[in-house]
Amino acid sequence: MIMATLTKALKPILGRQLGNAAKVFGAAVSNQRGKPTYTGQIIPPPAKYGGRHTVALIPGDGIGPELLSHVRELFRFSCVPVDFEVVNVNSSLTSEDDIKNAIMAIRRNGVALKGNIETNHIMPPNHKSRNNLLRTSLDLYANVMHCQSLPGVQTRHKNIDIIIIRENTEGEYSSLEHESVSGVVECLKIITRTNSLRIADYAFKLAREKGRRRVTAVHKANIMKLGDGLFLQCCKEVASGYPDIEFDSMIVDNTTMQLVSKPQQFDVMVMPNLYGNVVSNVCAGLVGGPGLVPGANYGRDYAVFETATRNTGKSIANRNIANPTAMLLASCLMLDHLKLYDYATMIRGAILTTMNKTRLHTVDIGGQGTTSEVVQSIMRNIESGGPLTTEI
Amino acid sequence: MSIAAARPALFLSSTRLLQPWPGLKCTVYKLKSPAVFCQREKSSNTPPPAKYGGRHTVTLIPGDGIGPELLNHVRELFRFCCVPVDFEVVSVNSAASSEDDINNAVTAIKRNGVALKGNIETNHNLPPSYKSRNNLLRTSLDLYANVMHCQSLPGVPSHHKDIDVIIIRENTEGEYSSLEHENVSGVVESLKIITRVNSLRIAEYAFNLAREKGRRKVTAVHKANIMKLGDGLFLQCCKEVAAGYPDITFDDMIVDNSTMQLVSKPQQFDVMVMPNLYGNVVSNVCAGLVGGPGLVPGVNYGKDYAIFESATRNTGKSIANKNIANPTATLLAGCVMLDHLKLHAYARMIRKAVLKTLSETQLQTADLGGQCTTSEVVHSIMQEIQRGGPRTSGQI
Numbered sequence: 001m002i003m004a005t006l007t008k009a010l011k012p013i014l015g016r017q018l019g020n021a022a023k024v025f026g027a028a029v030s031n032q033r034g035k036p037t038y039t040g041q042i043i044p045p046p047a048k049y050g051g052r053h054t055v056a057l058i059p060g061d062g063i064g065p066e067l068l069s070h071v072r073e074l075f076r077f078s079c080v081p082v083d084f085e086v087v088n089v090n091s092s093l094t095s096e097d098d099i100k101n102a103i104m105a106i107r108r109n110g111v112a113l114k115g116n117i118e119t120n121h122i123m124p125p126n127h128k129s130r131n132n133l134l135r136t137s138l139d140l141y142a143n144v145m146h147c148q149s150l151p152g153v154q155t156r157h158k159n160i161d162i163i164i165i166r167e168n169t170e171g172e173y174s175s176l177e178h179e180s181v182s183g184v185v186e187c188l189k190i191i192t193r194t195n196s197l198r199i200a201d202y203a204f205k206l207a208r209e210k211g212r213r214r215v216t217a218v219h220k221a222n223i224m225k226l227g228d229g230l231f232l233q234c235c236k237e238v239a240s241g242y243p244d245i246e247f248d249s250m251i252v253d254n255t256t257m258q259l260v261s262k263p264q265q266f267d268v269m270v271m272p273n274l275y276g277n278v279v280s281n282v283c284a285g286l287v288g289g290p291g292l293v294p295g296a297n298y299g300r301d302y303a304v305f306e307t308a309t310r311n312t313g314k315s316i317a318n319r320n321i322a323n324p325t326a327m328l329l330a331s332c333l334m335l336d337h338l339k340l341y342d343y344a345t346m347i348r349g350a351i352l353t354t355m356n357k358t359r360l361h362t363v364d365i366g367g368q369g370t371t372s373e374v375v376q377s378i379m380r381n382i383e384s385g386g387p388l389t390t391e392i
Numbered sequence: 393m394s395i396a397a398a399r400p401a402l403f404l405s406s407t408r409l410l411q412p413w414p415g416l417k418c419t420v421y422k423l424k425s426p427a428v429f430c431q432r433e434k435s436s437n438t439p440p441p442a443k444y445g446g447r448h449t450v451t452l453i454p455g456d457g458i459g460p461e462l463l464n465h466v467r468e469l470f471r472f473c474c475v476p477v478d479f480e481v482v483s484v485n486s487a488a489s490s491e492d493d494i495n496n497a498v499t500a501i502k503r504n505g506v507a508l509k510g511n512i513e514t515n516h517n518l519p520p521s522y523k524s525r526n527n528l529l530r531t532s533l534d535l536y537a538n539v540m541h542c543q544s545l546p547g548v549p550s551h552h553k554d555i556d557v558i559i560i561r562e563n564t565e566g567e568y569s570s571l572e573h574e575n576v577s578g579v580v581e582s583l584k585i586i587t588r589v590n591s592l593r594i595a596e597y598a599f600n601l602a603r604e605k606g607r608r609k610v611t612a613v614h615k616a617n618i619m620k621l622g623d624g625l626f627l628q629c630c631k632e633v634a635a636g637y638p639d640i641t642f643d644d645m646i647v648d649n650s651t652m653q654l655v656s657k658p659q660q661f662d663v664m665v666m667p668n669l670y671g672n673v674v675s676n677v678c679a680g681l682v683g684g685p686g687l688v689p690g691v692n693y694g695k696d697y698a699i700f701e702s703a704t705r706n707t708g709k710s711i712a713n714k715n716i717a718n719p720t721a722t723l724l725a726g727c728v729m730l731d732h733l734k735l736h737a738y739a740r741m742i743r744k745a746v747l748k749t750l751s752e753t754q755l756q757t758a759d760l761g762g763q764c765t766t767s768e769v770v771h772s773i774m775q776e777i778q779r780g781g782p783r784t785s786g787q788i
Contacts, residue, residue: 121627125620132618156551172584177621183588187622189567193578220669223527225520226572227582232516253676257704260655260680274615278673281648285655309652 053338056105056112057084061091062312063322064115070324070375071113071331077379080335080343085109089130091118099130103137112304113334115327116312128175131310136169138304140297141195142202143168145280145308152356153288153365160287163212163268165203166276168297170195173273191227191272196234202298203235203270204242214246215239218255218271218279231272256282284309291323291364294330296337303337305330320370323362325351328378350381448733451500451507452479456486457707458717459510465719465770466508466726472774475730475738480504484525486513494525498532507699508729510722511707523570526705531564533699535692536590537597538563540675540703547751548683549761555682558607558663560598561671563692565590568668586622586667591629597693598630598665599637610634612644613666613674626667651677679704686718686759689725691732698732700725715765718757720746723773745776 057072059065075082087105089098099117106112117130134140143166149158176188200217207215217235219228232249239247250258252275258265259282271279284293295308307326316322328351335344354360354377361367362374369377452467454460470477482500484493494512501507512525529535538561544553571583595612602610612630614623627644634642645653647670653660654677666674679688690703702721711717723746730739749755749772756762757769 119617121616121620121624125624129618172615173618175618175620177619179621183625185586185621185625187584187586187619189582189584191580191582220567220672221516222514223524223568223570224572224582225516225570226574226580229516229520230578230580253672253704254706256651256673257676257680257685260677261684274669277615277648278651281652282655282677285652289656290652309648311649 052081052083053111053340054083054085054109055334055338056102056109057086058089058102058112058114058117059086060089060115060312061118062116062314062317064117064312066318066320066371067322067324067327068113068115070371071327074328074347074375074379075331078343078347078382080340080347082335082338082340084113089117091120091130094123094127096128096133099133103134106134106138106302106304110302111334111337112302113331114304114306116306116310118312118314125177132173132175134304135297138299138302139169140299140302140304141167141169141198142298143276143280143295144206144298145283145293145295147280147283147287147293147308149287150292150352150355152352152359153292153361155286155288157263157286160263160283162263162266162283163206163210164276164280164283165199165206165268165270166280167195167199167272168276169273171273189224189227189274191230193230193234196231196272197238200235200238200270203268204238204245207245207268208242212245212268214248214267216255216266216269217247217249218252218269218275219249220252220275221249222251228272235270252279255279259283259286281309289323289364290326291362292325292329294326294333296330296333303334305334305337320372321363322371323364324371324374325355328375346382346385347378350378350385353381354378447476447478448506448735449478449480449504450729450733451497451504451509452481453484453497453507453509453512454481455484455510455707456513457511457709457712459512459707461713461715461766462717462719462722463508463510465766466722469723469742469770469774470726473738473742473777475735475742477730477733477735479508484512486515486525489518489522491528494528498529501529501533501697501699505697506729506732507697508722508726509699509701511701511705513707513709520572527568527570529699530692533694533697534564535694535697535699536562536564536593537693538671538675538690539601539693540678540688540690542675542678542682542688542703544682545687545747545750548687548756550681550683552658552681555658555678557658557661557678558601558605559671559675559678560594560601560663560665561675562590562594562667563671564668566668584619584622584669586625588625588629591626591667592633595630595633595665598663599633599640602640602663603637607640607663609641609643609662611650611661611664612642613647613650613664613670614644615647615670617646623667630665647673650674654678654681676704684718684759685721686757687720687724689721689728691725691728698729700729700732715767716758717766718759719766719770720750723770741777741780742773745773745780748776749773 057068059068072084085105087102089102119129145164147160147162149155149160170190170192172189174188174190177185179185203215217232219232221228221232263286284290287293290309290311293308295306297304307330313322332344332348354374358377360369360374360377362369452463454463467479480500482497484497514524540559542555542557544555565585565587567584569583569585572580574580598610612627614627616623616627658681679685685704685706688703690701692699702725708717727739727743749769753772755764755769755772757764
């Protein structure tokens with residue numbers, strides 16, 4: 001306790017040396033990264049070295065590297081006080097050293113921006129999904145995706161505004177499978193009370209913060225009575241503590257059908273892992289495709305930002321046709337998380353102007369622009385906004 | 393398919409020699425030996441034999457919600473069209489905790505071979521030992537393939553056009569095994585079972601059906617990047633079966649990407665095969681794409697039995713007995729059943745009338761944006777049939 005206050009007092013002076021000071025003072029006082037305050041709010045990592053943040057960057061595979069270099073270009077252009085620590089993860093190696101390094105880097109920095117790391121089906125089953133390892137090691141329990149119809153994008157449905165909160169660590173993604181009898185495989189889907197309560201609490205808190213009226217829990221409790229039944233029960237318990245927010249539940253098959261016919265009825269949705277995967281992809285398809293929606297993975301101490309639908313995009317890699325919007329909006333979410341709101345608003349405004357007013361679209365949303373053209377247009381929009389930038 | 397057919401072949405041939413009247417087949421079997429009873433044709437392609445002068449008997453399970461009223465309309469329509477089908481009604485009370493009702497229903501279906509059903513409600517508030525009645529039915533009768541043919545119907549307002557997807561969903565295992573336990577308080581494990589035998593069976597069914605219907609492509613939907621052993625086994629079985637059908641293209645797609653593609657470009661899909669839960673989600677997405685749950689019929693096929701119902705299995709409690717439910721799905725399910733019973737002429741006649749009413753007249757129920765009642769739609773279908781020729785009974 002005394003050490004904690006001492007280090008906190010010395011923090012502004014010591015800056016980067018905090019880590020070393022912690023090692024000197026005691027192993028108990030380590031990594032005062034984003035410790036939640038008394039009210040449970042997450043404080044972002046302190047800016048070091050004169051107000052510049054360091055963020056871990058994991059390029060991933062497919063379109064990840066090119067889009068992330070566009071993000072860095074844009075940040076450099078806009079003089080955003082963020083430095084990137086690049087950590088490469090080679091998805092074809094069987095050793096887990098790469099991903100362990102990446103996890104260490106994220107623990108160090110607290111925040112990361114990543115592209116999707118490919119999971120090869122041909123590898124043996126003990127080769128776990130790298131993305132999944134990342135999420136479970138850092139306990140990034142909430143995946144949040146805000147799906148909004150953008151006015152400039154042609155879609156069949158209009159006025160969609162849904163926040164999807166997906167449990168990110170357990171459920172069907174526990175990677176626990178075995179073949180006790182030859183030819184019969186059992187996959188375990190784990191639902192725990194703690195995690196369900198945690199994600200439900202997160203969902204209601206977020207709904208309250210953003211002024212949302214209704215939370216819908218998506219489940220299949222008529223078939224998986226114990227599992228999804230527990231999830232639903234936890235959601236109901238948490239809902240009783242938020243009387244100002246309406247709570248209802250819907251079975252996943254009905255939900256997907258309603259999403260396809262009348263998506264405007266949904267407000268905030270909370271669900272276990274696999275349904276979250278399907279529902280978020282359906283919503284991404286409804287608002288215009290995987291290139292448009294950013295996603296964020298929040299844990300108690302860490303946050304990792306990426307595209308919502310986690311596509312590797314191998315077939316369009318290095319052809320300059322990928323849509324940079326999702327990755328750029330993800331970086332804006334990151335800036336919001338780091339409390340650099342002005343930069344976030346500036347970049348987001350420029351992206352939306354390019355999307356809606358200039359209407360410079362890439363191939364996936366029906367246009368003919370290349371990735372670089374879109375990024376250039378965004379930079380021009382930023383420049384026309386004021387003198388906050390370096391030259392192009 | 394030929395495993396069980398070998399044994400009764402001997403009995404069949406000897407009994408065929410003994411009696412000239414096909415109608416008396418069953419009685420003779422009882423005399424011969426107790427092992428040879430209920431000689432339901434073993435292949436799913438041949439319908440149960442017509443008894444008593446060419447009239448089929450079909451089990452009817454009204455279910456809950458909109459089931460009873462819609463199935464009444466089906467019976468009314470069948471009587472009007474003089475369809476040679478008699479219905480044996482078996483009620484299943486979803487509120488009773490004893491399994492006698494559903495066991496009776498299963499016995500009735502084993503007796504008749506074919507059933508038409510409404511959805512039986514599963515109350516969440518009952519204890520976990522109370523299994524879903526629909527699920528019990530499917531697993532007891534081993535109805536391993538759920539087939540849903542999703543087609544854009546002209547005249548129905550929808551965001552997408554020209555959809556024509558056949559979805560084949562494994563119907564007995566996967567996430568619906570109802571095997572769950574809570575070893576540690578607060579931690580529930582649900583088991584998802586995937587077996588080689590069932591995966592090969594459903595893949596074989598899918599490719600057979602694709603070939604029969606002249607389809608070019610079969611897509612397996614899975615999540616093998618995460619569930620490597622489980623969905624990995626399913627995918628591997630599909631690939632093995634695909635190797636035996638070189639004329640049909642086979643590809644695979646992860647379930648999240650599939651649902652996204654379905655929402656943006658559903659025309660790219662032809663035939664899709666998948667395990668139970670993904671099948672549930674994907675079939676509901678497709679139903680939503682073509683116009684809603686009131687339009688698409690679904691079939692559950694087993695080796696010996698077939699059950700027909702609406703594809704999305706909705707109980708429709710909130711619209712029950714209000715005369716606003718869309719009868720199309722149930723009526724088309726009735727037509728698919730008539731096709732299964734090889735009463736093709738009747739099936740064609742009724743199907744044509746249903747589709748004509750849907751597309752040409754402005755008579756659409758509330759779920760499609762119209763204002764008609766169920767009875768008006770059924771009445772219009774009957775009028776349409778009557779216009780077609782003198783095959784109907786006198787009064788509407």
